[in-house]
Structures are given as C-alpha cells and as structure tokens.
Amino acid sequence: MEEAGKGEVLERNTKSRLDSHPGSTASFFTDDLILDILSRLPARSVHRFKCVSVTWRDIIADSANRKKLPQTLAGFLYTTTVGWNRHHFATVSGSAAPFDTSLPCLQPNKYKDMAQVDACNGLLLYLCSSKSVVNPWAWAEDDFRFVVCNPATGRWVELPPQPQAPIYRYRYNCMAGLAFDPAVSSHFHVFCFEETTVKTYMTGVNIYSSRTGAWSRRDGGIAEKVALFFYNKGIFVDGMLYVIGNLKGTSNEYVLLGMDMEGKVQKTIPMPYGRRFGTIGSSQGCLLYAVASVDDNNKILDSEIELWCLKDFDSKELVLKHTANIDELMSMTGEKYRVVGIHPDCDTIFLVSYGGDTLVAYDIRHQKVGRILNLEKNNAQRFLPYVPLFSESLADADRQ
Structure with a gap:
C-alpha cells in the first residue's frame, strides 16, 4: 500500500x-x-x-x-530581476518559520551568485557560480556547480562536475530537476537535460545519484524528438520525474514526459489543447496540470481555469478534475492571472498577476478567493514551492 x-x-x-x-x-x-x-x-x-x-x-x-511531524506548504521561493537575480520568499502559512533567502548555511563568500533551480519535498536545488552573474546558457562551464541543501537543518552538499558530453558547438543545458521522496529514502537524484541549437531537441541527460555520489549519462534515444521548455521545472511523483516538452514533427503538440531514475522515458502523454502551456504540480499524491480554458472557437478564457489530473502511477492520460471561474478575483483587482503553483495537501492553486506583483491563493473546489499577498515588484517569476523538512538526514551531506 x-x-x-x-x-x-x-x-x-x-x-x-x-x-x-x-x-x-x-x-x-x-x-x-x-x-x-x-x-x-x-x-x-x-x-x-x-x-x-x-x-x-x-x-x-x-x-x-x-x-x-509532517509539514505542509510554507510558501514560495521566487526571483525578481533588475540587472541581476534577487531571491525572495512569499509565506502562505501563518505558522511557517521565517525563511532566509541568503541561505547562511552555505560557506560564507564561497559563491558569487546563486540561481534557484528546483525544489522537492524540503530540499532545494541551486546553481552556484564563482562569477558575479549566473548564465544558465553556460551551465557546463567549470566554475558552475549544483548545490542541494535543506534550509530547515542547514545541511547541504555541492555536487561534483558533470561528465563530459559529446562535442557540440552549440550545446547547452535547457533545464534541471530534483527528485526526492523522504518517505522512501534519504537519497536524491538531480537531472540535467541537454539540447543543442543544431538539433533543437533533447540530446542527453546527466543524472546525479546521492547514493553513488556520481553522475551517469544517457545519450540520445531518450524519447521521440522532444524539445523541453527552457527554465521549466519538473515534478517528482511516484518515483518518476515529469517534464513538459514540445513534440517535434507535424503537430508540434505539447507532451508530458514521465522519466524514471535511470533516465528512461516511461510515458509520453498528450497535453490538453495541444499547444496551450500551463503549470504542473503535485497534490495529495497526484500529478496535476493547471491551464486556462478555451471556448468552442478555441479562444482562451482568462477567467476560467481547468485542473487536470494524472490519477495514479499507471495512468497514461490526463483527466479533467475541476473547472474554476475567477471572474470574482479579476473584478476585485482589475488584473489577469496565471497559475504558478498547486498546494500539496489540498485543492488550492496559486495565481500570480500578469504584472507579477500579487500572489493569490484560490480554493478551486469551493471557488473561493483566499489569501492575497503583495510580492516584490520587477517581474516576479520562477515560483518554487517550499515544504520544510526537519529530518537531519541529507544523503551525501558529509561532502559539504
């Protein structure tokens, strides 16, 4: 069970x-x-x-x-950009402990800059550099390192360099993801996907296992020709990492890839509405996809949001779970919204205004507007959910 x-x-x-x-x-x-x-x-x-x-x-x-005791969602890490990345935290739980985005647990002055990459069940994945500005298009450079940390306990580990890939003139890392389930193991995996501007689709993936303390590589043949979305995030559910990509070919439809810890794609699931992009998340053990509705003429309805669900491990299609109308919210604020997060323990979604200065909790089952938070201005983006993990165990932390 x-x-x-x-x-x-x-x-x-x-x-x-x-x-x-x-x-x-x-x-x-x-x-x-x-x-x-x-x-x-x-x-x-x-x-x-x-x-x-x-x-x-x-x-x-x-x-x-x-x-x-198990913890629920404390809030969201997010980034604003004004010449450089600034990290912030939006608290959505009144009982949550303060979160210091400077991460004092890391060695003082060790890194000149840090980019928030992913979060999974209490662990955070950062890309750290000895330079003053992180350039995500050059993650393969020697002075960039992935760091996995647990802010609740102050434990962290710097990952070793990735293995050398085949020589591509325009190779770059398109995204990375963190896979971790403390109910199953204290070990974690980090996925770093690669594409080339020559082939414009996924060409390989490097996978770090904290159990072995090393990277492994899977080249080509990962799935059909799929281009992942740059700076997208993955969601880890039931031992699989899910990412959204664009299926290259005649249709160019969006698909959801489910990948095991060996880098093998087990599922290629068509997304609702083909080329409409939404947000994936997990709640109560299910993978969810939130996207704006369309009318009979395929026109986007900004005031309606659909929540689709991948019910269990064996599912290979998304089914509609809820449809919500946010007319009341839009009339209250005079703004339009997009979904940026899903609550892990209840049917609540989180929306950010298109101006990027307001975060709203919305109960999609009861159609009610909840807490409204003011964010730091300057185009808030890259929202990562954070659930505190107070377990002292962080596999491989003795490498810190």
Whole structure:
C-alpha cells in the first residue's frame, strides 16, 4: 500500500475510535503516543487533528515537536530581476518559520551568485557560480556547480562536475530537476537535460545519484524528438520525474514526459489543447496540470481555469478534475492571472498577476478567493514551492 493510502487508513481508524468514545478517548493517549500517531499521517490530516482537543492542538503547535511531524506548504521561493537575480520568499502559512533567502548555511563568500533551480519535498536545488552573474546558457562551464541543501537543518552538499558530453558547438543545458521522496529514502537524484541549437531537441541527460555520489549519462534515444521548455521545472511523483516538452514533427503538440531514475522515458502523454502551456504540480499524491480554458472557437478564457489530473502511477492520460471561474478575483483587482503553483495537501492553486506583483491563493473546489499577498515588484517569476523538512538526514551531506 502506498504511503498516502496508509495515512488515509490510519486517519479513518483514529477518527472512528474517537467517535466511539466522544469526549474521553483523546485523554487516554500519552503525549508520546499521540506524537507517534501524528507523525505517521499526512500533513493535511495533522492540521485537521488540531480540533480533537486542546492537548492535541498544543502538541501539534509545539515547536519542539516540529521535527517529528509532517509539514505542509510554507510558501514560495521566487526571483525578481533588475540587472541581476534577487531571491525572495512569499509565506502562505501563518505558522511557517521565517525563511532566509541568503541561505547562511552555505560557506560564507564561497559563491558569487546563486540561481534557484528546483525544489522537492524540503530540499532545494541551486546553481552556484564563482562569477558575479549566473548564465544558465553556460551551465557546463567549470566554475558552475549544483548545490542541494535543506534550509530547515542547514545541511547541504555541492555536487561534483558533470561528465563530459559529446562535442557540440552549440550545446547547452535547457533545464534541471530534483527528485526526492523522504518517505522512501534519504537519497536524491538531480537531472540535467541537454539540447543543442543544431538539433533543437533533447540530446542527453546527466543524472546525479546521492547514493553513488556520481553522475551517469544517457545519450540520445531518450524519447521521440522532444524539445523541453527552457527554465521549466519538473515534478517528482511516484518515483518518476515529469517534464513538459514540445513534440517535434507535424503537430508540434505539447507532451508530458514521465522519466524514471535511470533516465528512461516511461510515458509520453498528450497535453490538453495541444499547444496551450500551463503549470504542473503535485497534490495529495497526484500529478496535476493547471491551464486556462478555451471556448468552442478555441479562444482562451482568462477567467476560467481547468485542473487536470494524472490519477495514479499507471495512468497514461490526463483527466479533467475541476473547472474554476475567477471572474470574482479579476473584478476585485482589475488584473489577469496565471497559475504558478498547486498546494500539496489540498485543492488550492496559486495565481500570480500578469504584472507579477500579487500572489493569490484560490480554493478551486469551493471557488473561493483566499489569501492575497503583495510580492516584490520587477517581474516576479520562477515560483518554487517550499515544504520544510526537519529530518537531519541529507544523503551525501558529509561532502559539504
């Protein structure tokens, strides 16, 4: 049984025991036993159990217990650009600990500049340089290094240089992704995809495994000729990394690639509306895709958003889960929005205004506007969700 399924069963059993002895059962458990039960549940269930009793609420809220309990979304890392990259953090949880975007855990003055690349289940992936400006089109240069860190514990590791690729005159790294599931293993993988301006589609991928402490390479033949979107992000679900690309050929349709940890593509899934680009994310164990609706004449409806779902590991097509109308939000603010994130524990999406200065939480199931946050101006972009991970274990951290 998958971890999410175990959590749901445990939550139902716990609820049934409480219901069978109303007002008294909760008092029979010791604090240590309550903490042990809660540590085995999904973050969404833990927050619901704050309502069981004052004792349970205090146990969950106690900062000393935070390391043992699953955490929910704290906020989003994002970047603004005014001559150089500036890093910011937008808090979406009132109980979240402050996040220092300067990452003081890294060695002082070791890196001149850092680019936010990806985030996955509490770990962050950065591209660090000894130069003053990071140039993503030149990631293969010797003075650029990937760094994986856990801000909640201050542990981090610098990855070794990537293996040499075949000599292409115009080779560049189009994107990178982080794959990590603490419920399965303390080890992580980093994927670095390559394209060339000559072939204009994916030509290879370098994969770093913290278990081996080394990179491996898969050249060509990854899938059909697919061009990945530059600076796109991957989503890791059920042991597979999913990325969006453009299928080269007569249709040029957008597809979702599901890749295993060996770099082999297991799924090539057509995206809704062919050449409409949306946002992928994961929530409650499912991979989701959010995109603006279209009318019968294929005209984009800015006020309607569709949420599509890849239900399970064996699924090879996306199915429509929700359709939301954000007319109320647009009339309140006078702005248009695009989806930049999906909450990992509930049916909430996050939208940013086209001006890039407002982040909005929207409950897509109940069609309600939630929290509205003001962002730093200057074209906020590259939103990465952050869920704190208080586990001391970070595989390979002794390399720091």
